[in-house]
Amino acid sequence: MSTVIDVAKEANVAPMTVSRVVNSPEKVKPETREKVFAAMKKLHYKPNTAAKNLVTKRTGVIDIYIPAAIDLSNPFTMHFIAGISKTLSERMYSFLILRDMKAQHPCDGYIATGLLRDETLEFAHYALNDEKPLVIFGHAQIDDVDCIDVDNVQGSYMAVKRLIEAGHKHIAMVNVAEDKDYPIDRLNGYKKALLEAGLPFREDLVKYSVNSPSGGEYAALELFSGDNSLSAVFCATDTIAIGLIRQLERMGKKVPLNISVVGFDGLGHHLLSTPRITTVQQPIYEIGRMLATALLERIEGRTQRIEKLVPPVLLEEESVAERK
Numbered sequence: 317m318s319t320v321i322d323v324a325k326e327a328n329v330a331p332m333t334v335s336r337v338v339n340s341p342e343k344v345k346p347e348t349r350e351k352v353f354a355a356m357k358k359l360h361y362k363p364n365t366a367a368k369n370l371v372t373k374r375t376g377v378i379d380i381y382i383p384a385a386i387d388l389s390n391p392f393t394m395h396f397i398a399g400i401s402k403t404l405s406e407r408m409y410s411f412l413i414l415r416d417m418k419a420q421h422p423c424d425g426y427i428a429t430g431l432l433r434d435e436t437l438e439f440a441h442y443a444l445n446d447e448k449p450l451v452i453f454g455h456a457q458i459d460d461v462d463c464i465d466v467d468n469v470q471g472s473y474m475a476v477k478r479l480i481e482a483g484h485k486h487i488a489m490v491n492v493a494e495d496k497d498y499p500i501d502r503l504n505g506y507k508k509a510l511l512e513a514g515l516p517f518r519e520d521l522v523k524y525s526v527n528s529p530s531g532g533e534y535a536a537l538e539l540f541s542g543d544n545s546l547s548a549v550f551c552a553t554d555t556i557a558i559g560l561i562r563q564l565e566r567m568g569k570k571v572p573l574n575i576s577v578v579g580f581d582g583l584g585h586h587l588l589s590t591p592r593i594t595t596v597q598q599p600i601y602e603i604g605r606m607l608a609t610a611l612l613e614r615i616e617g618r619t620q621r622i623e624k625l626v627p628p629v630l631l632e633e634e635s636v637a638e639r640k
Contacts (some may be wrong), residue, residue: 318359326355381428391583399604429453449614462622466598471628472505475578483639484548490535493524532559554579572637591634
């Protein structure tokens with residue numbers, strides 16, 4: 317069985333450096349860290365995490381809170397967990413997916429997503445009262461709570477601007493009917509693009525639905541039963557866009573020939589539609605890694621608060637046509 321000394325010789329570093337890589341990798345230069353990880357992998361060296369946790373009085377477990385209403389099999393959740401898992405596994409941490417906010421068991425910290433607006437402060441109090449750090453996928457002004465989010469305002473602005481640049485002047489929006497920050501942010505981005513282009517914002521052109529294909533189908537019926545001047549729709553999620561396009565086809569309206577559609581998420585759903593949906597991609601896997609890194613830094617003693625917005629990317633597909 318390989319030892320710390322074996323790894324140190326293989327990586328051409330001091331044994332103390334190997335120990336630092338195992339216990340506090342953020343304190344080691346990236347190039348040195350990679351050399352040590354490569355040596356550990358080559359020699360099949362596995363740190364004694366139980367002994368480490370006994371010394372540091374840590375459990376080696378992170379709780380990931382994902383509300384029961386969010387399907388664990390959807391692309392968002394899978395990308396989110398995969399990113400977190402990648403970073404935690406590199407640091408020899410395990411994780412537990414928490415579906416009940418009030419469930420209690422030993423852990424070293426929390427990562428939370430999908431919180432309703434009134435739940436964010438409640439969860440923060442719960443975590444901080446337990447003297448455990450918390451990082452949130454979202455944004456909130458709470459002391460000692462790190463927040464990392466997609467720039468939803470910029471993303472929806474990009475989506476609507478794409479439609480405007482294609483010549484569309486009558487653009488509706490289908491938003492998510494949830495009391496969370498991201499639907500508000502995506503509505504604000506929609507408004508921002510209209511205002512910049514000198515187009516009026518109309519409340520009657522904003523519909524709210526559940527985040528599902530059936531919600532998109534219902535929104536299509538609401539939007540296109542009366543106002544025939546509409547030529548484009550921005551959907552706050554790709555899931556809604558899939559249902560909207562499906563219903564438009566049933567109503568004899570072709571996408572993008574008659575109606576252009578842009579979605580939001582870019583996690584694979586947009587490729588399952590016919591036509592494939594032009595969308596705004598949020599880098600959920602990368603954000604999962606960032607959240608895990610931020611939490612581990614908190615556990616290691618960082619005190620400075622992090623609040624970060626990650627820029628999304630517009631993915632051009634087949635659901636937008638130029639308006640003549």
